[in-house]
Amino acid sequence: MLLYMARTNRQLINELKNLGYLRDPLVEKAFEKIDRKFFVPEEYEESAYENRPIPIGRNQTTSQPLVVAFMLELLDVHPGEKILEIGAGFGWQTALLAQLTREEGENEYERPLVISLEVVPELFERAKENISRYLEIAKGIVDIKEKDGTKGYEECAPYDRIVVCASVDEILQTWKNQLKIGGKIVAPIRQSIVMIEKRGKNEFRTKEFFGFSFVPLVFSK
Numbered sequence: 316m317l318l319y320m321a322r323t324n325r326q327l328i329n330e331l332k333n334l335g336y337l338r339d340p341l342v343e344k345a346f347e348k349i350d351r352k353f354f355v356p357e358e359y360e361e362s363a364y365e366n367r368p369i370p371i372g373r374n375q376t377t378s379q380p381l382v383v384a385f386m387l388e389l390l391d392v393h394p395g396e397k398i399l400e401i402g403a404g405f406g407w408q409t410a411l412l413a414q415l416t417r418e419e420g421e422n423e424y425e426r427p428l429v430i431s432l433e434v435v436p437e438l439f440e441r442a443k444e445n446i447s448r449y450l451e452i453a454k455g456i457v458d459i460k461e462k463d464g465t466k467g468y469e470e471c472a473p474y475d476r477i478v479v480c481a482s483v484d485e486i487l488q489t490w491k492n493q494l495k496i497g498g499k500i501v502a503p504i505r506q507s508i509v510m511i512e513k514r515g516k517n518e519f520r521t522k523e524f525f526g527f528s529f530v531p532l533v534f535s536k
Contacts (some may be wrong), residue, residue, distance in 0.1 A: 346384070355369045
């Protein structure tokens with residue numbers, strides 16, 4: 316039996332919808348606007364619409380589209396919310412977050428709404444380059460910083476949403492402290508995806524979703 320492989324962004328979206336993902340129309344619209352082809356290494360462009368992770372160097376990957384869709388729907392981003400992303404990678408999810416948080420018709424922002432932290436210098440540079448393709452979406456909204464994500468980014472805290480793009484052993488207290496009450500963290504914990512909702516200063520509700528696979532988060536030694 317031949318395996319179906321998506322060859323266009325629309326085919327990828329249809330595949331994810333057939334699998335039960337992209338149920339949120341805002342997330343589907345973000346996938347329509349942000350083409351994964353521009354966020355993979357050149358040698359993998361022909362595989363950009365396949366529903367699988369793609370290597371981007373330094374033992375990191377751009378995540379499987381199914382996983383990105385699932386995490387973004389758990390994150391439940393609304394326009395105007397401030398997001399902290401831990402691990403920019405090649406910038407695909409960063410651009411998706413920019414599309415989700417931008418206000419319809421708004422073109423100028425006094426402050427960034429998506430703060431993305433990337434500790435690997437070559438990935439940081441590549442993420443900035445890739446995001447530049449979408450300046451009409453990302454200009455003024457996205458601020459990518461070459462920093463260790465395990466420390467968060469106190470300067471722009473608190474955040475409405477925090478999303479972690481590679482596996483960690485636990486949700487760090489630093490991230491919890493930088494999250495608004497009512498906010499959410501979505502992160503891979505070993506081989507699960509965990510969503511934490513902050514109900515009070517030290518009160519959290521946790522849901523865990525099993526059966527995923529992630530590379531470990533890179534941090535400063």
